[in-house]
Amino acid sequence: MNSAAILDTLERASEACADPAPLIYQRLFGAYPHLESLFVMDRDGGVRGSMLETCFNIIFGLLKGSETSRFLISAGRMQHEGYGVPDGEFDVMFAAMRDTFRELSGSGWTLEAEAAWADLLSEIAAIK
């Protein structure tokens, strides 16, 4: 895993936008409108906030080879079946993050960054 390339994209994205959460969920719900209704109880955005924080922690953990991140992903898959998240759609959250960071990085997004994120997303997809 090319951790340096991933960390570089996160840094570029955070320089371009201090709080990417609204952009990430806008992109997620733009691509998967049916998922937005699952958050009907999340009136203050607290769930979406802690969910995104968990996703960031998982990414940072995977870059360091942490087993905890792998556990959080597999536990999260099971938990989200109970929330009504269709099978196979759990991972689109990470793709929405990647796509948002790609947009925020603009011309700073390299082929190396694209390949590094593709590796990370396939590693996440392989964790059942």
Ligand code: HEM
């Ligand atoms: C598109 C994919 C996803 C959808 C639609 C989704 C949807 C939801 C919903 C609706 C809840 C609230 C459930 C409730 O309290 O009734 C929730 C909670 C949560 N989700 Fe996701 N989720 C997704 C992906 C993920 C991913 C990838 C993670 C990372 C492990 C994650 C972590 C969490 C956590 C930690 C909570 C609990 C937050 C809290 O109660 O404060 N979610 N999710």
